[in-house]
Amino acid sequence: MKKYIPAISTGAIFLIVWEVVAILIDAMYILPSPSSIVKKIWELRDILFTVHLPATFSVIMIGMAISIALGVALAMLMSMHPVIERAFYPLLVASQTIPITALAPLFVLWFGYTIWSKVLVTVLITFFPIAVNVYDGFRSTKRETEELFVTFGASKKDIFLKLRLPSALPYFFSALKIAMPLSVIGAAIGEWLGAQSGLGYFSKRMMTQLDGAGVFAPIVLLSVIAIIFVLIVSLIEKKTTRWRKEV
Incomplete structure (x- = not known):
């Protein structure tokens, strides 16, 4: 908990300064205070949490699922076949x-x-960091280690599952930490430019x-969603890559 104290303190100072400046300016349509934003969220909780938040959440989840599937698949193909890497990486x-x-x-x-x-x-925004980071993860294995695996009779499947895949996991989670906030931005942009529901649409309205x-x-809600996603990814990363602490 102590490691979060600096961040919490900085955030609290920022909100206090924002509140004071907003009161001094006294133009809520230009710079609303944090307290007025929280009050507005509470007043609009029914429509925000039952209509617009689920719409945005669906866009984020579907977009991320497609980006992860396509990004990881392309990264695997590029790492296995140099021809595919030369063909798709520039694109x-x-x-x-x-x-x-x-x-x-x-x-x-x-x-x-x-x-x-x-x-x-959302897919166009998040696909690139996932594909590139995972591809770098597959390439991060040392040639000497792969040759050692071959010496001990490991097959290509063994090398991939027991060496290259674990090596790529940290890169995969780093990609998710980048892509998750971007997915929120992508969903908001899409809703801002053309939608009938969603937090981005509601903000524009x-x-x-x-x-x-x-x-x-709705912008505050989008930020909270992005933070929660990153925290969840970090938690999963700690659970699944404990071996990194032993290296």
């Missing part, structure tokens, strides 16, 4: 040069206001009403 890098906000309206035209237009935005606290309320 992965090139995909990150495309502004997602420019593509999102096209996704709405293709898929309408269905969940898939938002899922596709509150902006048209010049409701500063209403704009920040």
Whole structure:
């Protein structure tokens, strides 16, 4: 618990300063205070937690599931076959040069206001860090160690399952820690540009009403979701990679 004290203290100071500045400015539609945002979340709890939060959560979960499946599969193929690596790795890098906000309206035209237009935005944002990090994880095994496994009669399957896969696990969890917050951002962007429900959509709707606290309320929920996801991934990582402490 002691290790979290600096972060908690810094966060508390930041919120206090924010509260004071918001009171001094006295323009809630521009800079609402933290207390007014919390109050707004409580006032809108029914529609936020029963309508918009589940919609955003569904986009995040589906998008992350697709990104993990495709990203890990492509990383495995690239690590096993240099030809695939040369063919797809440059495309992965090139995909990150495309502004997602420019593509999102096209996704709405293709898929309408269905969940898939938002899922596709989420996948495009999260697929790259997962594929690249896991690929680096598979490549992190030392050639000398692989040769030692071969000397002891290990098959390619044994080398993959007992050497390369464990070596890639830390990279996989690092990728998830990056991708999870990005998935929240991707879902919010997709909802902001074209949706009928979701926290991003609700924030945009509150902006048209010049409701500063209403704009920040779903943003705060999105931040909390991202933090919870990262904490869950960190917990799973500690449980599944205990061997790293012994190395």
